Amino acid sequence: MHSSVETLVHVENVEKTFRRGSEEIHVLSEMNLEVPTGEFLALMGPSGSGKTTLLNLIGGLDRPTRGSVTIAGDRIDKLPDRQLAAWRARHVGLVFQFYNLLPVLSAERNVELPLLLTHLSKAERREHVKTALDVVGLSHRTRHFPRTLSGGEQQRVGIARAIVTDPTLLLCDEPTGDLDRRSGDEILGLLQALNREHGKTIVMVTHDPHASARATRTLYLDKGRFSAEKPE
Amino acid sequence: MKYVSLVWSNLRRKRLRTGLTVLSIFIAFVLFGLLCTIKEAFTAGVTLAGADRLISRHKVSLIMTLPESYARRMARIPGVASAVHLTWFNGIYQDEPKNFFGSFPVSDPTAYFDLYPEFLLPTEQEEAWLKTRTGAVVGRSLADRFHWKIGDRVPLKSPIWPRAAEEAWEFDIVGIFDGANRATDTSGFYFRYDYFDEARANGKGQVGWFVVRADDPDRADEIARAVDAEFANSPYETKTEPEGAFAQGFVQQIGDIGAILMAILSAVFFTILLIAGNTMAQAVRERTMELGLLKALGFTNGLVLALVLAESCLIATAGGFAGLAVAWLATVGGSPIPSVLPVFFLPAKYVAMGAVLVFALGVVTGILPALEAMRLRIATALRRQG
Numbered sequence: 001m002h003s004s005v006e007t008l009v010h011v012e013n014v015e016k017t018f019r020r021g022s023e024e025i026h027v028l029s030e031m032n033l034e035v036p037t038g039e040f041l042a043l044m045g046p047s048g049s050g051k052t053t054l055l056n057l058i059g060g061l062d063r064p065t066r067g068s069v070t071i072a073g074d075r076i077d078k079l080p081d082r083q084l085a086a087w088r089a090r091h092v093g094l095v096f097q098f099y100n101l102l103p104v105l106s107a108e109r110n111v112e113l114p115l116l117l118t119h120l121s122k123a124e125r126r127e128h129v130k131t132a133l134d135v136v137g138l139s140h141r142t143r144h145f146p147r148t149l150s151g152g153e154q155q156r157v158g159i160a161r162a163i164v165t166d167p168t169l170l171l172c173d174e175p176t177g178d179l180d181r182r183s184g185d186e187i188l189g190l191l192q193a194l195n196r197e198h199g200k201t202i203v204m205v206t207h208d209p210h211a212s213a214r215a216t217r218t219l220y221l222d223k224g225r226f227s228a229e230k231p232e
Numbered sequence: 233m234k235y236v237s238l239v240w241s242n243l244r245r246k247r248l249r250t251g252l253t254v255l256s257i258f259i260a261f262v263l264f265g266l267l268c269t270i271k272e273a274f275t276a277g278v279t280l281a282g283a284d285r286l287i288s289r290h291k292v293s294l295i296m297t298l299p300e301s302y303a304r305r306m307a308r309i310p311g312v313a314s315a316v317h318l319t320w321f322n323g324i325y326q327d328e329p330k331n332f333f334g335s336f337p338v339s340d341p342t343a344y345f346d347l348y349p350e351f352l353l354p355t356e357q358e359e360a361w362l363k364t365r366t367g368a369v370v371g372r373s374l375a376d377r378f379h380w381k382i383g384d385r386v387p388l389k390s391p392i393w394p395r396a397a398e399e400a401w402e403f404d405i406v407g408i409f410d411g412a413n414r415a416t417d418t419s420g421f422y423f424r425y426d427y428f429d430e431a432r433a434n435g436k437g438q439v440g441w442f443v444v445r446a447d448d449p450d451r452a453d454e455i456a457r458a459v460d461a462e463f464a465n466s467p468y469e470t471k472t473e474p475e476g477a478f479a480q481g482f483v484q485q486i487g488d489i490g491a492i493l494m495a496i497l498s499a500v501f502f503t504i505l506l507i508a509g510n511t512m513a514q515a516v517r518e519r520t521m522e523l524g525l526l527k528a529l530g531f532t533n534g535l536v537l538a539l540v541l542a543e544s545c546l547i548a549t550a551g552g553f554a555g556l557a558v559a560w561l562a563t564v565g566g567s568p569i570p571s572v573l574p575v576f577f578l579p580a581k582y583v584a585m586g587a588v589l590v591f592a593l594g595v596v597t598g599i600l601p602a603l604e605a606m607r608l609r610i611a612t613a614l615r616r617q618g
Binding site for chain 1: 241
């Protein structure tokens with residue numbers, strides 16, 4: 001089944017279970033979700049509610065036990081590993097709570113990582129990296145290594161890395177979870193700008209109501225299902 | 233090429249650990265190169281033995297002598313092209329035990345150099361040797377060792393064969409021969425048997441062994457049996473065998489050099505395998521999150537496997553090739569103990585074998601961590617922080 005052009009993310013009847021020894025743990029049950037192109041969606045819920053698992057399924061980092069995940073018309077849960085990796089490289093930008101930068105690489109080389117998978121020349125890659133770092137306001141710290149950057153700056157590098165390939169979808173897992181309020185606000189402002197000014201579709205997992213307030217829509221998860229209201 | 237700097241950056245992450253691993257591999261390959269050189273030095277005679285050359289010696293032991301007259305009887309045996317005898321002289325130069333080298337009286341200089349075409353002696357020098365009763369021809373490495381040149385008079389003493397006149401033996405250098413290739417032993421000192429036999433105080437008419445040339449190398453074994461049959465049931469029975477087998481037996485008087493060296497190298501490489509393998513396994517375990525990130529960004533399983541293998545191969549290459557280079561440089565100057573190991577160089581076949589070992593070490597030490605990295609589940613890896 002193909003989604004309409006307006007719907008970028010189409011999650012249908014998705015279930016995800018994990019096995020721990022003989023025990024089967026249901027993380028997501030009968031999950032249905034549609035995300036239109038250009039939306040900034042926040043997913044909220046308590047720890048263990050399945051937010052990150054859902055984000056991983058949308059990003060092709062994991063596969064559902066049942067159901068389908070279709071992104072921009074591609075049924076990604078059926079793609080072989082190699083094709084799925086290529087799809088991620090082309091369509092998904094990831095932003096993590098702990099930035100996940102490679103400590104041995106400078107800011108610009110961290111941002112360049114996804115471009116290594118493209119056919120761009122070195123000069124073209126450099127140009128793209130410069131643009132991405134300009135967008136996040138870090139063009140003056142390109143040669144700095146992560147250990148010499150503040151948390152907010154590291155997250156900006158993480159966002160630059162996520163947008164450098166101009167992906168279809170930006171997935172953010174608690175992007176402000178490790179930052180103080182001021183740095184968090186800057187990051188949220190940046191994500192909002194990417195959504196509003198650059199038309200990026202963003203799905204963001206967060207615990208923070210302050211962060212979700214920046215989104216255009218907020219959905220709540222509880223025990224692996226969507227909840228109509230914010231869980232207690 | 234665009235991934236090289238990523239691999240290089242990862243290797244620089246723990247510089248001390250990477251450096252020590254490279255150093256251990258370096259030492260292993262220096263050892264490999266030197267031990268192979270020593271093995272070659274011991275077995276050069278076996279490798280270079282002529283297929284048509286037989287060595288006939290006393291059946292009981294090499295140190296027991298045979299009658300000189302056997303040469304004529306051997307020459308009459310069908311299939312024998314020529315027979316030349318030599319004797320172990322044990323010459324010492326300038327009364328210094330360390331100035332010891334292989335020295336031999338030769339019954340027929342012309343026939344001897346025909347037997348050993350790998351010894352390159354100019355014709356005019358061979359003619360001079362035939363004309364000079366006290367003449368001697370020496371190998372290039374021996375001449376270089378003592379700075380001898382043609383025209384020099386060289387006094388030697390032999391603890392086995394004193395002169396009747398109780399004086400030192402004196403020889404005139406009339407020729408210097410070169411080797412046809414690097415593996416040819418040019419540390420020998422050859423002189424005329426007639427001068428030796430006339431002047432020695434004892435053992436006249438007795439010689440050490442015979443070099444017999446078979447006119448057909450394919451019949452070498454048959455001719456060896458015929459030679460031994462000729463002297464069977466005499467007081468001086470012979471044991472005749474191809475030169476290669478003789479050289480092998482000579483080397484094995486010391487021990488099975490190949491097996492000893494192989495045992496040492498196996499122990500060294502097994503240890504290095506554990507050290508380098510542990511380093512790589514640790515490096516991958518420490519970077520679980522980062523490897524998961526690369527996969528999340530779109531790096532395929534195969535690419536992640538290749539990146540980890542490239543790291544282990546780079547470590548092995550840096551240490552291994554540096555070790556081989558140093559081993560080669562150490563042998564370029566020649567033998568540190570020419571009297572014991574006259575042929576001393578690292579042959580190209582061992583350099584090639586070392587290169588194969590370098591890559592094998594890189595692959596073997598990296599393959600398990602690389603497979604672990606390849607099989608890593610992204611979601612699991614990204615949950616691990618720090």
